[in-house]
Amino acid sequence: MNIGFDNEKYLQMQSAHIRERIAQFDNKLYLEFGGKLFDDFHASRVLPGFRPDSKMRMLMQLSDQAEIVIVISAEDIEKNKVRGDLGITYDVDVMRLMSIFKDHGLYVGSVVITKYSGQQSAALFKNKLEKLGIKVYNHYPIEGYPSNIPHIVSDEGYGKNDYIETSRPLIVVTAPGPGSGKMAVCLSQLYHEHKRGICAGYAKFETFPIWNIPLKHPVNLAYEAATADLNDINMIDPFHLEAYGKTTVNYNRDVEIFPVLNAMFERIYGKSPYKSPTDMGVNMAGNCICDDEACKEASNQEIIRRYYDSRRRALAGACSDEEVYKIEMLMNQAGITVHDRPVVDAAMKRAEETGAPAAAMELHDGRMVTGKTSDLLGACAALLLNALKELAGIPHDRPVISPAAIEPIQTLKTQYLGSKNPRLHTDEVLIALSVSAASDPNAQKALEQLPNLKGCQAHTSVMVGDVDRKQFMKLSVQATFEAKYENNSVFFPKKGV
Structure with missing residues (x-):
């Protein structure tokens, strides 16, 4: 397979861009880190040349500034939620993540248990971590989340959450999987920091969809195929188009939640620092594609593999037929069949x-x-x-x-x-x-x-x-x-x- 992605350029550009974003605020940035940090095999398959541990290597370049906060939902602990790719529960994965981060010289500051409402399994997990000398904080369900902005951004909302004590300029907020509450943790911290006179910033790091390549580019279509079970849909960012007259790509959940986030920013800061979901992102991957045709071919192959995997899981009763139909539609959009x-x-x-x-x-x-x-x-x-x-x-x-x-x-x-x-x-x-x-x-x-x-x-x-x-x-x-x-x-x- 031909190399289509310049990995060294990516490491340099990405770390430099994050440093720039830190400097835009009071030298305090909460970076919501989506996707897999050190084993991103999807990215390595659709962007030939991207190393699975590229994001970890990039963070290692920022190790003197970075502090890791790992987020896990009490609900996921209670129901023993399992990572499908590794076959381990989320609480076990928290331990695994901490070990790997420390082995790579990255500082893990604390663990946050979100949606905590007295679940016994979550309390036992917290006790286990604290006996290991790990700081653990509780964040609680907020009535009316995410629409009741006045209540959420108040002492009765975010104010009830534990304040996470951090010591470094870059706070990387990560989790074992989606739905853990990373964004809510970041926003809660912005509220607490503001009350302490610190104008901390928020940014989001998601590799996909890539915002500065076409909406129907196979790389972006492959991301839709990979998240077919979540029903994520790539779309043009309407807020960015209106604010700047430029077409960029985002996905439906970020676009749908942006008005709410914008209102929260305005309530915390008095003025929102961002005009669009794209503005919040820091991903530089699109600037490091060096052979577009190689990436297109690799992504088309990934879509076909995802199609076969969804059919396999559907036959085993592990996913719905709708997931299969969605990937079939993506194959049609890419102009490919299984015979490719x-x-x-x-x-x-x-x-x-x-x-x-x-x-x-x-x-x-x-x-x-x-x-x-x-x-x-x-x-x-x-x-x-x-x-x-x-x-x-x-x-x-x-x-x-x-x-x-x-x-x-x-x-x-x-x-x-x-x-x-x-x-x-x-x-x-x-x-x-x-x-x-x-x-x-x-x-x-x-x-x-x-x-x-x-x-x-x-x-x-x-x-x-x-x-x-x-x-x-x-x-x-x-x-x-x-x-x-x-x-x-x-x-x-x-x-x-």
């Missing part, structure tokens, strides 16, 4: 030829590798093995796994673990390959190619089990799956894939 993803046709053709589940992978140089279901291997395992042999320059007909490595695994599965499927899955084939590598140089050569699978595209002709899907994720293979079960079963097939 080469591995799809390759996998489906191989499945038709063999009459059984099959898989395909496109290597970085464009070579296409396929895998079929056999008595020994599932389609995903066969694909993985064939791809490694292709990368290592090993002839297809030369085995790299000895029967002595396969048979004990099959015996363990069928005779001792009760499985009716003797075929090896992807994790098992890698174990067998590792065992064979101890005595077979070809197996060792194949094993050494694992890092070269990172970023390769793959597709399977049927749904696969969690083991194979998660193994693709661990190898950073960007895999999609046809939303159908083998033999039209509503369960995973007895024979396996």
Whole structure:
């Protein structure tokens, strides 16, 4: 994939722009940080060249000025809300975030529990953090939020929240996920700071949608696809257009809430510092696209992957059909179909030829590798093995796994673990390959190619089990799956894939 984004330019521009924004206020800026701070793989996929940890690296350039405040909702703690990408609860993720920030030399000042109304689980979590020496503050539900401005911006509204003691010019307000209350925490602090004679500022850092590229640019459409479950919609910022006569892109929630925010700013400051939602943002990513065509192509591929993922989750009952329909509409707007993803046709053709589940992978140089279901291997395992042999320059007909490595695994599965499927899955084939590598140089050569699978595209002709899907994720293979079960079963097939 061609590089489409200048990451070094981004780090320099972004940190400089945030410093400028800090200077606009009383050397105190509350920066609402949306999205993922150090593992933004979506951005790295749609902006080739963007490193997943770019935002973390940018903050590290501001480490002497920055203080992290982590926000979590008491309601999310109470219901054990889980991060879908990591499979961990939000309270556990708070601990993980603190550890990672500290490991990178960033100062974590405190944790704020929002929407606190006496939830026992939230109180226990607060107690746990305080025993670790972490400052914890409570913010409470406010009656009439967000429309009753006079009540909200008063001693009975924001005034009832704990004042968060901070010590640095840049306060980065982040959270495990959306809906945690980051914006409300920032605005509450503006109110408290103003009462103390400090004219602190507020800004928002969201990578997407990118405000200074076209509304229907594939990069922005890919963001809509990524947030289809939230029903976010990109739109022209009408406030910016009216104030400056310039067309910029924002999304519906920020545009809808801006009049309320503006009224809050006016009540706190006497005058709003911003004329539009776009004004509040500090994102410089649009200025660092160096190959627009590369970013368009990468984003179109991301939209197709999101489409397949939504269909997979819809089949499993994990999302609505409306989410699928929305991404189909985005594909129409981008002028693409699933056939624009080469591995799809390759996998489906191989499945038709063999009459059984099959898989395909496109290597970085464009070579296409396929895998079929056999008595020994599932389609995903066969694909993985064939791809490694292709990368290592090993002839297809030369085995790299000895029967002595396969048979004990099959015996363990069928005779001792009760499985009716003797075929090896992807994790098992890698174990067998590792065992064979101890005595077979070809197996060792194949094993050494694992890092070269990172970023390769793959597709399977049927749904696969969690083991194979998660193994693709661990190898950073960007895999999609046809939303159908083998033999039209509503369960995973007895024979396996």
